[in-house]
Amino acid sequence: MLSYTPAEAQQLPLYRVPGLFTSIDGLIAAESTRHGGVSPAPFAALNLGINTADDPANVDENRLRFFSAIGTTEFGFASAHQVHGTAVLHVTEAGRYEGYDALMTNVSDLLIGVTVADCVPILIYDSGQRAVAAVHAGWRGTVGRIVQETITQMQQQFGTQPADCHIYIGTCIDQHAFDIGPEVATQFDASLLGTNPQTGRTCADLKRANMNLCLAMGVPASQIEVSPFSTVANNDDYFSYRAEQGQTGRMLAVIGLKNT
Incomplete structure (x- = not known):
């Protein structure tokens, strides 16, 4: 049960920015919380997941608030209907794609993101080739090494080198x-x-x-940040599918490049 009143929740942060990315010019990256939205319980309050029983109008308003807060209302947004697999998609335009758990792009003013409520969101920035990726890794994706598959696909598509990757494990x-x-x-x-x-x-x-999979690919440890928060232990701030027995909202973890 949330310990905040609705009024107090409106004053709490809608999102957090990984410290690893804060000093990188032209990069936008954020992980939403459950605060600042309009959805009622059990989706209270900033439910950003469209595959829930929440009123779609609430989710639309919540997404508008989130995108406005991070300054990307003029960006296109690309996401996927995630299937707990290891398929990676190279996206060049906005849309919702079927059957992928990781998206990558080097297109400016295009935000990419994954929805989560216990699974691991992973955001990747390639400083060498100026490319980004967003990964959804549940236990199946983790044992399937989806983060390594994403880096491999970035190597093939963009020329990404693991040593140039900065990675947030959310x-x-x-x-x-x-x-x-x-x-x-x-x-x-x-x-x-x-x-x-x-x-x-x-x-x-x-x-x-x-994290171990990233290190094994050659990503420097100094370029990997791991979130100190837990969807279960910090359920007041984040949605947890397990802790809330499936009746809950979804967060978004997003990343994109500004046109500079």
Whole structure:
């Protein structure tokens, strides 16, 4: 249950900007919170997900508020109907594409983004070739190495070098809340597994798993930022599909290049 009143929630930040990206000219990157929107419970308040039972008019207003807050109302926006796979799409224009969990572009004034409510959002900026990517990595995408596939696709399409990549691994379910069964646990390296102290069940660290994949590709550790927040432990600020038993909203993690 949220500890904020609706009036107080309007004063809280609609989004956070990864510190890794704050000093990069011409780059816009943001991760929304659940604050500052118009949706009622259980989607309170800044629900940005169109595949929910929320009133579409609420989601439209919430998206307008979010895009206005980050200064991208004049940008095109590209997203996808995510399927928990590993397919990566090179996008050059706005639209909603079917069946992809990662988008990449080098087109200016085009924002790309992924929706999340426990899965890992990953934002990538290639400083060498001036290209960006947005990745949705649930446990299937993580064990399928979607972040590595995205960097590989950026190499082939743009000439991206891992050493030039700056990567934000965003807010998601934390290790101690991500209980998994044995059939899933066997797909993770043992070093990524732990035990939920409350349930005694095996759990996995999705943030560290994706960080390790980036490091293995040759991305410098100094160019990787991992969100300190958790959708479950910080459920007052972020939507969590698990913590709210599927009745909740969605956040957006977005990235784009300004036309300079």
